[in-house]
Amino acid sequence: QQQVKQSPQSLIVQKGGISIINCAYENTAFDYFPWYQQFPGKGPALLIAIRPDVSEKKEGRFTISFNKSAKQFSLHIMDSQPGDSATYFCAASNAGGTSYGKLTFGQGTILTVHP
Amino acid sequence: DGGITQSPKYLFRKEGQNVTLSCEQNLNHDAMYWYRQDPGQGLRLIYYSQIVNDFQKGDIAEGYSVSREKKESFPLTVTSAQKNPTAFYLCASSFQGSTAQHFGDGTRLSIL
Numbered sequence: 001q002q003q004v005k006q007s008p009q010s011l012i013v014q015k016g017g018i019s020i021i022n023c024a025y026e027n028t029a030f031d032y033f034p035w036y037q038q039f040p041g042k043g044p045a046l047l048i049a050i051r052p053d054v055s056e057k058k059e060g061r062f063t064i065s066f067n068k069s070a071k072q073f074s075l076h077i078m079d080s081q082p083g084d085s086a087t088y089f090c091a092a093s094n095a096g097g098t099s100y101g102k103l104t105f106g107q108g109t110i111l112t113v114h115p
Numbered sequence: 116d117g118g119i120t121q122s123p124k125y126l127f128r129k130e131g132q133n134v135t136l137s138c139e140q141n142l143n144h145d146a147m148y149w150y151r152q153d154p155g156q157g158l159r160l161i162y163y164s165q166i167v168n169d170f171q172k173g174d175i176a177e178g179y180s181v182s183r184e185k186k187e188s189f190p191l192t193v194t195s196a197q198k199n200p201t202a203f204y205l206c207a208s209s210f211q212g213s214t215a216q217h218f219g220d221g222t223r224l225s226i227l
Contacts, residue, residue, distance in 0.1 A: 032214045043218030093214045105157040
């Protein structure tokens, strides 16, 4: 029940295209859903996050779409650029209770944007 | 600059040897975390600590130990009991009650 399932495992997109990465969760107590971006040899960096009281959040070219009833959320990268090539992780957390702060991560998606 | 420093960047362990990975933060964060990253498996939580002198096991604590004697430091020891220690280890920190975690740049541990 703590799992977060992420797909696809890898994704190749042409420059200027839209990259879409999907995640699904089971634990209905999750109430915080961040996305992290990781470049080779570096630690993940927080990209964008959403709480379940909204269905969409946009920051620049990055948008999170959230479907509470389906227990799914996705990351859309508009106008994808070669510099977006990285590994992306979705995550989920229950901000309340004794386990607050603990993140459960998806398996990761390796995004390659071809010029 | 504030941040999280992990050292060393690369570490090699001999069979039967314990090794300790360092994690220091100057962000004044209360909570600190250790994750293990393997290809295709995402990040898995090893141990976490919300306050000094207190820590809890994560999902894969077997074969690992930690200490939290100072707010800014959270070292991880990979013991000889960890049979498959080769991985990329990431340390993170956050303010207490915050879900926004900041990560270091990791230590890659390999077996000789």
